[in-house]
Amino acid sequence: xxxxxxxxxxxxxxxxxxxxxxxxxxxxxxxxxxxxxxxxxxxxxxxxxxxxxxxxxxxxxxxxxxxxxxxxxxxxxxxxxxxxxxxxxxxxxxxxxxxxxxxxxxxxxxxxxxxxxxxxxxxxxxxxxxxxxxxxxxxxxxxxxxxxxxxxxxxxxxxxxxxxxxxxxxxxxxxxxxxxxxxxxxxxxxxxxxxxxxxxxxxxxxxxxxxxxxxxxxxxxxxxxxxxxxxxxxxxxxxxxxxxxxxxxxxxxxxxxxxxxxxxxxxxxxxxxxxxxxxxxxxxxxxxxxxxxxxxxxxxxxxxxxxxxxxxxxxxxxxxxxxxxxxxxxxxxxxxxxxxxxxxxxxxxxxxxxxxxxxxxxxxxxxxxxxxxxxxxxxxxxxxxxxxxxxxxxxxxxxxxxxxxxxxxxxxxxxxxxxxxxxxxxxxxxxxxxxxxxxxxxxxxxxxxxxxx
Numbered sequence: 067x068x069x070x071x072x073x074x075x076x077x078x079x080x081x082x083x084x085x086x087x088x089x090x091x092x093x094x095x096x097x098x099x100x101x102x103x104x105x106x107x108x109x110x111x112x113x114x115x116x117x118x119x120x121x122x123x124x125x126x127x128x129x130x131x132x133x134x135x136x137x138x139x140x141x142x143x144x145x146x147x148x149x150x151x152x153x154x155x156x157x158x159x160x161x162x163x164x165x166x167x168x169x170x171x172x173x174x175x176x177x178x179x180x181x182x183x184x185x186x187x188x189x190x191x192x193x194x195x196x197x198x199x200x201x202x203x204x205x206x207x208x209x210x211x212x213x214x215x216x217x218x219x220x221x222x223x224x225x226x227x228x229x230x231x232x233x234x235x236x237x238x239x240x241x242x243x244x245x246x247x248x249x250x251x252x253x254x255x256x257x258x259x260x261x262x263x264x265x266x267x268x269x270x271x272x273x274x275x276x277x278x279x280x281x282x283x284x285x286x287x288x289x290x291x292x293x294x295x296x297x298x299x300x301x302x303x304x305x306x307x308x309x310x311x312x313x314x315x316x317x318x319x320x321x322x323x324x325x326x327x328x329x330x331x332x333x334x335x336x337x338x339x340x341x342x343x344x345x346x347x348x349x350x351x352x353x354x355x356x357x358x359x360x361x362x363x364x365x366x367x368x369x370x371x372x373x374x375x376x377x378x379x380x381x382x383x384x385x386x387x388x389x390x391x392x393x394x395x396x397x398x399x400x401x402x403x404x405x406x407x408x409x410x411x412x413x414x415x416x417x418x419x420x421x422x423x424x425x426x427x428x429x430x431x432x433x434x435x436x437x438x439x440x441x442x443x444x445x446x447x448x449x450x451x452x453x454x455x456x457x458x459x460x461x462x463x464x465x466x467x468x469x470x471x472x473x474x475x476x477x478x479x480x481x482x483x484x485x486x487x488x489x490x491x492x493x494x495x496x497x498x499x500x501x502x503x504x505x506x507x508x509x510x511x512x513x514x515x516x517x518x519x
Contacts, residue, residue, distance in 0.1 A: 069307070069340075070121045070148070077154050082113040096135065097128045107136050110143060117144045119151055123310070126180040149176060149310040156313070164228050164320070171221040172316035178214050181207050229322065236326050239298065243436055243456050244285070245411055246298045248324045250352065251333035252344035253304025256367040260333055260394035261301040264288065264404075283323075288404050297411075300327065307347040314354060325357040329410055332364045336379065336391065337371035361414065363406055366391040369398065412438065415454035420466040422449045433459060 071081050087102045096103055097120065106118060118136060124147040136143040146154075153173050160166045239246065249257040265286035283300040302324055303317065314321065324330065332348060334341055345364075352358040366383050369376045370393040380399060383391035390406050392399030415438065422429060430449070433439070437455035450468075 067121070070119065070151075073148075073151050073155065074119055077151055077158070079117065079119070082115055083109045085109065092122075095128065096131050097122065097124055103132070103135055107138065110136060111138060116141065117146065119146045119148075121148050123147050123149050123308070129180065148308060149312065152306065152310055152313065164225075167221055167225055167228070168316045168320065171218065171225065172310070172312045174214055174218050174221070175312045175316070176310075178211065178218070181210055181214070225316075225318070229318065232323065236323075240458070243458050244296055244298055245328040245414070246300065246323075246326065247329045247331060247407070248300045248302055248327035249331045249333055250302055250324055250348060250357075251304060252335065252348055253306050255304065255333045255335040255344070256394050257301050257304065257333045258282075260331070260365065260367060260392070261299055263394045263397060263400060265299055288407070300324075305348045305351045307343065309347075309351060314351070321355045324352070325355050325360075327357075327360065328414060329407070330357065330360050330362040331407075332362055333367050334364060335368050336366035337368040337373070361410055362388065363403070363410060364389045365403060367394055369393045370396050412454070414456075416457060416460050417453075418455045418460050418463055419452045419468045420450075420463040421445075421447065421468050422451065422463070422466050424448060426466070429462065432462070 067084060067086065071084070074081050085102070085105060087098050089098070093099055098106075109115070110118070118132070124132070124145070129145050129147065132145045133143055136145065153169070153176060156169045157173065160169045236246075249261060251257050261282065261284065265284040283298055285296060285298050287296050300323055303320060330352075332345070334345055338344065349358055352360075364383075364386075366379065366389065369379055369391050372379055376391075376393075376398070380391040380402075383389040384402075388406060388410065390399060390403045392403050394400075418437065427449070433451065433455065436459050437451075437453050439451055439453035441450065441452035443450040448466075455463075
């Protein structure tokens with residue numbers, strides 16, 4: 067109920083009274099029982115209200131029946147459900163062309179089955195005859211339905227162009243090997259504040275639900291990230307419990323950015339009493355868009371508002387894998403977050419082992435930029451490297467990979483003063499070190515694509 071009140075406040079409504087009813091099965095006519103309808107009508111008269119908001123999704127017929135039963139002295143009463151309220155907030159906060167297109171699509175899909183409610187004043191004129199005898203009300207509804215359906219098709223086409231454009235952008239980013247980190251989380255969890263703290267992006271920060279609707283992507287360089295000092299960080303729309311299905315479908319282009327990210331930062335308002343249920347709601351949406359299994363770091367945000375010892379909550383987070391407690395507002399714990407982010411980025415690298423001919427030394431700058439090398443040895447037949455790198459670098463080195471049959475080729479025996487005697491002990495030590503190093507790299511890449519280079 068508190069979240070519904072906050073949604074109303076964000077939409078610009080003043081909440082004067084609240085009531086609730088527990089139902090095993092909703093009433094198919096009015097959702098709530100007849101007694102509750104009478105109670106709501108009394109509250110409308112008492113507080114001189116003209117709007118009722120239900121924390122559920124009402125069918126078009128239920129909305130229509132409730133508005134008719136709650137009307138007082140021919141004064142129209144607006145009945146809104148949770149979906150209509152959230153759509154109204156989204157419409158207020160959409161700033162970019164893409165955001166406006168997505169909101170308009172969701173609004174029109176919501177309005178289409180509810181068109182009859184707009185023409186109740188013509189019901190008495192609508193006649194009861196057959197074809198050619200229908201009244202102006204029915205004719206206008208059919209006309210509006212055709213126009214709305216046509217607009218929906220047009221919006222879907224424009225958003226498909228947006229999806230294609232975003233796909234091309236993602237492909238280009240892959241070519242430059244810049245990893246993408248997306249911030250996800252419940253609405254008002256502090257994602258924009260965290261993005262600003264890490265990147266100085268200047269994103270709107272507001273203590274209200276759905277303050278950020280349009281995705282913001284910033285390229286940034288974080289101190290402490292060695293392999294990927296440059297990353298792209300994206301702030302996305304906040305999730306909420308019972309997120310309308312029309313919104314999930316309409317915001318497909320935006321949500322695909324989350325599914326295409328390399329790492330997700332799941333930002334949680336740890337100071338909220340509902341933090342656990344909010345985390346579950348976020349994971350439910352991530353599963354719906356196919357992103358629940360992506361590499362994820364859980365960020366417990368707003369520890370400055372946490373009712374308790376901040377040291378204890380940071381210690382608790384440190385004891386859980388890929389969890390960190392921070393305050394994006396004060397900066398506390400951000401160094402820990404950058405460290406975990408660097409470790410997670412490194413874990414995405416794949417093992418590489420290659421012997422690069424000297425006529426391909428042009429590959430070395432790229433290898434050094436995107437790799438962690440444990441061995442770089444200049445040998446008579448080429449440059450031997452052993453370490454970990456990005457998928458693209460691994461594919462680039464595929465033709466120079468070292469196979470088991472080539473082991474004797476890239477190990478150069480160390481000779482003693484007597485050219486006929488070889489220091490076999492040093493050679494065996496080098497082979498043993500190589501075996502251990504290879505094992506460590508392959509173990510660190512468990513769960514990722516492995517290239518036997």
